[in-house]
Amino acid sequence: MIELYYWPTPNGHKITMFFEETGLPYEVMPINIGRGDQFKPAFLEIAPNNRMPAIIDRTPADGGEAISIFESGAILLYLAEKTGRFLPKETRERADVLQWLFWQVGGLGPMAGQNHHFVQYAPEPIPYAIDRYVDETARLYAVLNCRLEDREFIVGGYSIADMACYPWIVPYQRQRQDIADFPNLQRWFTAIKARPATQRAYDKGKTVSEASVVNEGSRSILFGQNAKTVKR
Secondary structure (H helix, E strand, O other): OEEEEEOOOHHHHHHHHHHHHHOOOEEEEEOOOOOOHHHOHHHHOOOOOOOOOEEEEOOOOOOOOOEEEEOHHHHHHHHHHHHOOOOOOOHHHHHHHHHHHHHHHHHHHHHHHHHHHHHHHOOOOOHHHHHHHHHHHHHHHHHHHHHHHHOOOOOOOOOHHHHHHHHHHOOOOOOOOOHHHOHHHHHHHHHHHOOHHHHHHHHHHHHHOOOOOOOHHHHHHHHOOOHHHOOO
């Protein structure tokens, strides 16, 4: 059994999508990020960056002690290697999947995340910041749209690269993007949204919480962190 420390955010959805695709047994351990669960000592033992998701694999492939992993990209890679699913074994295709996985964790996710912050959550609008991150999100959408011009999925068959990217496209309207401007991306998005495993993953999130994590009470917890909040 694998314990998934989770809240229904884009990075959290990546991992439930993988579990639902593979049928790998897992148990959701909710981490209410609006309440500050990510700062509890027990969670910091497995996720020192105080971010979810994280996992504890109680039955690792080597038969040894439990393994804990934080960072969604690292979790997807670990699970793909554990199951032999959604990550090609052939050298070139594997490298291709990994570069697009890292493109998401290093680009699409952080830039869309800043978009969310300045468009949706900043206490006052900052036009330069809004334009900067809305435009950069559009640029990244265009990169993915070009990639999908002659292929069904990002690399060959459906892979962890697709699972990593999809949840960051789901809130395209909140990101001030018109998905119709990116027809290849829209076709890809629609196909993944229709997958039964994707639907189960997002339904799982609704059983944990459907409420926004950002309100006056949670704002300082989510956005008021600095070096002093890193506890040792």
